[in-house]
Amino acid sequence: MKNAQPDRLIHQPIRTRIMAALAPLARGSLLEFRDLKTLTEATDGNLGSHLTALETAGYVRISKDFHGKRPRTRVGMTEQGHAAFDAYRSYLRTLLDA
Secondary structure: OOOOOOOHHHHOHHHHHHHHHHOOOOOOOOEEHHHHHHHHOOOHHHHHHHHHHHHHOOOEEEEEEEEOOEEEEEEEEOHHHHHHHHHHHHHHHHHHHO
Protein backbone atom coordinates (compact mmCIF):
# COMPACT_ATOMS: atom_id res chain seq x y z
CA MET A 1 0.00 0.00 0.00
CA LYS A 2 3.01 2.23 0.57
CA ASN A 3 3.29 3.17 -3.14
CA ALA A 4 -0.36 2.68 -4.07
CA GLN A 5 -2.04 5.67 -5.62
CA PRO A 6 -5.72 6.25 -6.36
CA ASP A 7 -6.90 6.56 -9.93
CA ARG A 8 -6.76 10.35 -10.22
CA LEU A 9 -9.54 10.39 -12.80
CA ILE A 10 -11.99 8.53 -10.57
CA HIS A 11 -10.77 10.16 -7.35
CA GLN A 12 -12.59 13.44 -8.13
CA PRO A 13 -15.80 13.33 -5.99
CA ILE A 14 -18.42 13.69 -8.74
CA ARG A 15 -16.62 11.10 -10.87
CA THR A 16 -16.57 8.74 -7.90
CA ARG A 17 -20.34 9.24 -7.58
CA ILE A 18 -20.82 8.63 -11.32
CA MET A 19 -18.84 5.39 -11.21
CA ALA A 20 -20.60 4.27 -8.01
CA ALA A 21 -24.00 4.88 -9.62
CA LEU A 22 -23.08 2.93 -12.76
CA ALA A 23 -21.22 0.03 -11.14
CA PRO A 24 -24.27 -1.93 -9.91
CA LEU A 25 -25.93 -1.93 -13.33
CA ALA A 26 -25.88 -5.15 -15.30
CA ARG A 27 -23.04 -5.26 -17.82
CA GLY A 28 -24.12 -3.38 -20.94
CA SER A 29 -26.98 -1.58 -19.20
CA LEU A 30 -27.40 2.16 -19.51
CA LEU A 31 -28.64 4.78 -17.06
CA GLU A 32 -30.49 7.86 -18.26
CA PHE A 33 -28.64 11.16 -17.87
CA ARG A 34 -31.45 12.67 -15.78
CA ASP A 35 -31.32 9.74 -13.35
CA LEU A 36 -27.53 9.98 -13.11
CA LYS A 37 -27.88 13.71 -12.50
CA THR A 38 -30.23 13.01 -9.59
CA LEU A 39 -27.98 10.33 -8.10
CA THR A 40 -24.84 12.47 -8.32
CA GLU A 41 -26.52 15.77 -7.40
CA ALA A 42 -24.59 17.46 -10.22
CA THR A 43 -25.71 20.19 -12.60
CA ASP A 44 -26.20 19.37 -16.29
CA GLY A 45 -22.99 21.11 -17.33
CA ASN A 46 -20.89 19.74 -14.50
CA LEU A 47 -22.12 16.19 -15.06
CA GLY A 48 -21.57 16.52 -18.80
CA SER A 49 -17.96 17.65 -18.42
CA HIS A 50 -17.14 14.84 -15.98
CA LEU A 51 -18.78 12.28 -18.26
CA THR A 52 -16.69 13.55 -21.16
CA ALA A 53 -13.50 13.02 -19.12
CA LEU A 54 -14.58 9.49 -18.16
CA GLU A 55 -15.58 8.71 -21.76
CA THR A 56 -12.23 9.96 -23.07
CA ALA A 57 -10.49 7.61 -20.62
CA GLY A 58 -12.63 4.72 -21.86
CA TYR A 59 -14.39 4.24 -18.51
CA VAL A 60 -17.93 5.03 -19.70
CA ARG A 61 -19.84 4.97 -22.94
CA ILE A 62 -22.43 7.55 -23.82
CA SER A 63 -25.39 6.79 -26.06
CA LYS A 64 -27.44 9.57 -27.60
CA ASP A 65 -30.68 8.83 -29.37
CA PHE A 66 -34.31 9.86 -29.44
CA HIS A 67 -37.16 8.50 -27.37
CA GLY A 68 -40.07 9.49 -29.55
CA LYS A 69 -39.26 13.08 -30.45
CA ARG A 70 -37.25 13.79 -27.33
CA PRO A 71 -33.46 13.54 -27.27
CA ARG A 72 -32.13 11.03 -24.77
CA THR A 73 -28.65 10.58 -23.34
CA ARG A 74 -27.77 7.37 -21.54
CA VAL A 75 -24.55 6.29 -19.88
CA GLY A 76 -23.01 2.92 -19.10
CA MET A 77 -19.74 1.69 -17.68
CA THR A 78 -17.29 -0.09 -19.98
CA GLU A 79 -15.31 -3.19 -19.03
CA GLN A 80 -12.28 -0.93 -18.64
CA GLY A 81 -14.35 1.28 -16.34
CA HIS A 82 -15.44 -1.68 -14.23
CA ALA A 83 -11.82 -2.80 -13.86
CA ALA A 84 -10.66 0.71 -12.95
CA PHE A 85 -13.47 1.21 -10.43
CA ASP A 86 -12.85 -2.21 -8.86
CA ALA A 87 -9.17 -1.27 -8.45
CA TYR A 88 -10.16 2.10 -6.99
CA ARG A 89 -12.51 0.47 -4.47
CA SER A 90 -9.77 -1.98 -3.54
CA TYR A 91 -7.38 0.95 -3.02
CA LEU A 92 -9.91 2.67 -0.73
CA ARG A 93 -10.56 -0.52 1.27
CA THR A 94 -6.81 -0.99 1.79
CA LEU A 95 -6.44 2.62 2.83
CA LEU A 96 -9.33 2.44 5.28
CA ASP A 97 -8.20 -0.87 6.75
CA ALA A 98 -4.59 0.29 7.27
